[in-house]
Amino acid sequence: MAVLEQILKNGEQPILKVVDLHTSFTTDNGEVQAVNGLSFNLNPGTTLGIVGESGSGKSVTAYSIMRILESNGHVTQGKILFNGEDISKYSEKQMADFRGNKISIIFQDPMTSLNPVYTVGNQIVEAITLHQQVGREEAKAEAIEMLKQVGINDAERRFRQYPHELSGGMRQRVMIAMALVSKPSILIADEPTTALDVTIQAQILELMQELQKKYHMAIIIVTHDLGVIAQMADEIVVMYGGRICERGTAEDIFYNPCHEYTKGLLKSIPNVDNMKEKLIPIEGSPINLLNLPKGCAFCARCSKAMKICLEQVPPELRMPDGHLASCWINVRDNNYIVDEEAAA
Amino acid sequence: MSEANKSEYLVEVKNLKQYFPVRTGFMKTVPLKAVDDVSFAIRPGETLGLVGESGCGKTTVGRTLLHLYKPTGGEIYFEGKQVTEKNIGEFRKDMQMVFQDPYSSLDPRMTVEDIIGEPLDVHKLYSTKEERHQKVIELMNLVGLNAEHATRYVHEFSGGQRQRIGIARALAVNPKFIVCDEAVSALDVSIQAQVINMFEELQEKLGVAYLFIAHDLLVVHHISDRIAVMYLGRMVEMADADELNENPIHPYTLSLLSAVPVPDPKTAKASQRIILEGDVPSPLNMPSGCAFRTRCRYATEQCAKECPALTDRGNGHMVACWNR
């Protein structure tokens, strides 16, 4: 939080700006509109959390930034600005150099990044020599140092082991080591602890926070877990049906939610203060992306939906506390401030 | 039931053991102690939560309790009567199980009506086709499924709806006890709340008791009356749900609870976590004495020598630890 406040004071520029991102997939059943007009900023050295239920477009957002979508997927609109430069205009070759160098990604399943037939040491050395002009011996020393950095004891021995010889938590550490060899300024973590037990999750989250401080790295953490988001994120983007519901600081989102979906989500989870009460679920079933509603993506499940919600996509409005929410209720209640910057 | 074996408990498990033979080489097997000396009891209409990290033996407890695996040792009682391999048939109807992955446990070629109706067939719980149909519709309504969808197939339903189908099927035979094994774990939070509420409402309405197995400690706390914590096949602590969360005693429970990220930024960022070092040891290479001692900051010499027994620290708060 402190970092974020400083940035806001210094007027430092966001390291990453995603503007009006649209991504869809061509399928036999039609065009799946996975991400529809998403915008957010990521500030240097801070953590942005993207939260939403499964299928809401969190991973697709991350893969769009990295340009690693499956072959039937395409970014159809929008800008992705890295330090002001639109990387969506980059050639494949420029992008390949950019990936792993300036931005790295880690996944829920480390085996997506690790090759089972090579030792972990070999793979880290490979990642190092891909981006740096160093000899093999030097790369090896650096790899072992990196393993130590991610909290792996007896790094020399682990260096020679194969991925299957490591526990799930250890593999996640190796993947983080590989992602960080070029000291990227942004790390994207897609559900990095979802497959792990809670005590191992605590280890990995702590490690990410430690490395963030050490390397002054910005993190985008993608997760469906509101607890993980609360612990990690300085700022939060809430997604539903490929659209943004609201974005703001963690405190804004948790203590002053202004979108009906976020409000519903927070009431539906067991928390320290509602153990004796009935949970309040969000009724209905998840959305069909092949057939997006004309208006608000959440309107079919929203208990407060009005006529306008069915007909028009709600604009992103600035709330009195400064955060942004896309929900017509705020217009009805006149709960927003006019602000030129958001309109621009 | 005679006076002598009447019990305040619906289900009682005493010193349950489940050792799986695991091959470690040619002609060589060693016992994997998946469940070792686990005891607990559940009252009618009560929910006992069972937590612990993956591989600690939760599923095995549930399956062995239902005699889906033959116990290696220990005793199981239902309404005061011992359940054995021979007489398990008598109890099948009263003790049911709901699984995590509703998709793999439901036959994709059967309609929802037949999936829910199958246990009715097995236990001959109707006399006419019409009665069967009526019962299925009733069950679908009970779990909040649209009865018009009775002729549809499982793949046409969402995850939350499939879980409801699995539960309707378990409820078809009017059980008194259901083992819920990670029954809400695969669901999205907004849907999870629907299913948790349904479990709670069914309990109020039907008085059914649950053994509720899950790894999400906040969910377990919400639904359970009491909670048992397992580590490497053994039970290390058991207490009233609030008591366990407010006053955990076992070093493992302490770190488990402190590792839970609470969905509240101020609390989550302020809390001092007890980060456990390393991983859970292999169950094939169990530490001597207390299995937790290799990761425990309270461990002393005695912990390596002897396994601590569960002892009552007052009001049924049971803990197995030498030093706490």
Ligand SMILES: Nc1ncnc2c1ncn2[C@@H]1O[C@H](COP(=O)(O)OP(=O)(O)O)[C@@H](O)[C@H]1O
């Ligand atoms: N290759 C693909 N082809 C078609 N649809 C896809 C593809 N990849 C993702 N999608 C769809 O895009 C939507 C968003 O997916 P995703 O971003 O993975 O969600 P999540 O928020 O769970 O990470 C989902 O409905 C998913 O089915």
Ligand SMILES: Nc1ncnc2c1ncn2[C@@H]1O[C@H](COP(=O)(O)OP(=O)(O)O)[C@@H](O)[C@H]1O
């Ligand atoms: N059928 C089996 N044969 C051999 N080992 C098993 C079997 N089922 C479970 N195990 C082992 O028993 C231990 C407990 O497993 P399980 O009960 O599934 O744990 P949990 O449900 O807590 O994750 C694990 O080490 C697991 O590998």
Ligand code: SF4
């Ligand atoms: S018995 Fe010893 S090792 Fe086990 S939890 Fe207690 S103090 Fe730790």
Ligand SMILES: [Mg+2]
């Ligand atoms: Mg995803």
Ligand SMILES: [Mg+2]
């Ligand atoms: Mg299990």
